[in-house]
Amino acid sequence: MKLHERCQKVSGITRHLRDAGIYPYFRPINRSWGTEVEVAGKRLVMIGSNDYLGLAHDARVKEAAAQAIFRMGTGPGGSRFLSGNMVLHQTLEERLAAFVGKKRAVLHVTGFSTNLGALGCLLTPSDYVLCDRENHASIFAGLGGTKKMGTFVHNDAGSAARKIASEMAKPDFDGQVLLITEGIFSMSGDVAVMDELAGLKKQFPDLLVYLDDAHGLGVLGPNGRGTAEHFGVTAQTDFIMGTFSKAFASIGGFIASDHVDVLEYIQHQSRTQIFSAALPAASATAALTCIDILEAEPERVTRLHSITARMRKAYNEMGLRITQSLSPIIPITIGSDEKAFMFAQELFDRGIFALPAIYPAVPRGQALIRTACMSTHEDRQLDFVLEVMDEMARKYRIRIQDQDEVAAEEEAAAGQASTIAGARSSQSLL
Numbered sequence: 514m515k516l517h518e519r520c521q522k523v524s525g526i527t528r529h530l531r532d533a534g535i536y537p538y539f540r541p542i543n544r545s546w547g548t549e550v551e552v553a554g555k556r557l558v559m560i561g562s563n564d565y566l567g568l569a570h571d572a573r574v575k576e577a578a579a580q581a582i583f584r585m586g587t588g589p590g591g592s593r594f595l596s597g598n599m600v601l602h603q604t605l606e607e608r609l610a611a612f613v614g615k616k617r618a619v620l621h622v623t624g625f626s627t628n629l630g631a632l633g634c635l636l637t638p639s640d641y642v643l644c645d646r647e648n649h650a651s652i653f654a655g656l657g658g659t660k661k662m663g664t665f666v667h668n669d670a671g672s673a674a675r676k677i678a679s680e681m682a683k684p685d686f687d688g689q690v691l692l693i694t695e696g697i698f699s700m701s702g703d704v705a706v707m708d709e710l711a712g713l714k715k716q717f718p719d720l721l722v723y724l725d726d727a728h729g730l731g732v733l734g735p736n737g738r739g740t741a742e743h744f745g746v747t748a749q750t751d752f753i754m755g756t757f758s759k760a761f762a763s764i765g766g767f768i769a770s771d772h773v774d775v776l777e778y779i780q781h782q783s784r785t786q787i788f789s790a791a792l793p794a795a796s797a798t799a800a801l802t803c804i805d806i807l808e809a810e811p812e813r814v815t816r817l818h819s820i821t822a823r824m825r826k827a828y829n830e831m832g833l834r835i836t837q838s839l840s841p842i843i844p845i846t847i848g849s850d851e852k853a854f855m856f857a858q859e860l861f862d863r864g865i866f867a868l869p870a871i872y873p874a875v876p877r878g879q880a881l882i883r884t885a886c887m888s889t890h891e892d893r894q895l896d897f898v899l900e901v902m903d904e905m906a907r908k909y910r911i912r913i914q915d916q917d918e919v920a921a922e923e924e925a926a927a928g929q930a931s932t933i934a935g936a937r938s939s940q941s942l943l
């Protein structure tokens with residue numbers, strides 16, 4: 514298919530959704546107060562942010578970032594390799610390594626570029642990479658050129674073990690096996706069975722374990738030290754990758770490990786490290802200040818968990834279909850994509866900012882609204898969200914008790930696939 518035909522398919526869908534008044538993405542936020550935002554002159558409760566600890570609006574973080582600009586300027590002036598390296602970067606790397614319990618860390622400008630750069634340079638053609646099926650796009654992007662790659666059933670250590678055993682049993686196998694998982698999965702909010710996955714090293718001593726803890730950092734473990742620490746398997750987790758774009762209220766990413774030679778290699782071979790500008794001082798300082806705050810104020814993490822428990826309990830009592838885990842990401846299953854778009858639009862109209870995830874980000878027919886708690890959410894905001902959700906759950910018949918009835922109706926209507934779904938089936942953006 515020619516480029517313009519492919520593009521027209523996507524633009525046709527977005528136009529259709531815009532014309533129908535239900536296009537939910539790329540909403541331009543005019544102002545943010547953290548737990549509330551202003552969009553098109555309307556103030557909304559934010560229940561879809563990854564700023565889990567609400568630190569993006571902490572006065573200390575903002576002040577430190579502003580001071581860093583006065584000291585170092587707004588841009589880094591080059592790659593770290595050449596003219597952009599700062600004492601600040603090195604300090605941050607040392608603090609990050611200590612925070613996650615590793616010997617060394619290497620920064621990148623985003624989490625995406627960390628996975629892209631690190632994974633892109635680590636593997637040779639004889640190595641085998643095994644990914645959880647639901648791993649983030651940045652992981653698969655980093656593995657783009659990898660020759661031998663497999664996936665295991667989501668969060669199933671048994672499935673991973675079988676794949677590793679069968680790969681290693683091949684007579685010509687002489688490489689390394691790298692298992693990659695997320696700590697908290699970004700869409701489902703599932704917490705990885707990190708104890709079982711890291712435990713596979715008992716069975717396969719040469720196995721290397723790579724944890725993308727983008728959503729676990731600042732959220733799980735003592736003082737928010739992450740998923741490996743939560744399960745007590747930091748030593749068995751060879752690489753811990755993290756990002757500042759979630760609980761660390763900034764932008765930037767890092768990879769930490771006790772394999773210091775490997776990190777030295779990544780520092781010099783990661784293309785997104787060498788051929789990209791360094792992390793600006795304001796972003797690095799914001800992340801550094803978040804570590805200070807996390808170490809001093811563990812109650813922020815505790816509050817996040819109590820808010821999460823309260824919201825999960827309320828959603829369960831309402832009869833909503835949610836995944837059960839410890840994580841502040843609470844996706845609410847809606848059903849068809851169209852219904853999820855309409856649901857998100859009505860949430861918006863009623864003063865709540867939360868976005869839908871549709872196929873292919875989630876399986877067909879299981880579109881969801883991804884909600885996320887922040888430790889700075891106030892009770893009145895949460896009460897408001899729950900009141901609206903309760904009313905809308907009845908109206909849209911998304912409660913578990915409604916779903917058999919709805920499924921039967923949908924079956925009766927089968928075959929009358931909507932133009933939106935039909936147009937979308939062959940592309941991957943929407």
Ligand SMILES: Cc1ncc(COP(=O)(O)O)c(C=O)c1O
Nearest residue numbers: 623624625649651699727756758
């Ligand atoms: C699991 C996971 N890894 C990596 C990334 C990329 O991080 P960043 O936003 O810092 O580029 C994300 C961001 O959504 C993520 O969810």
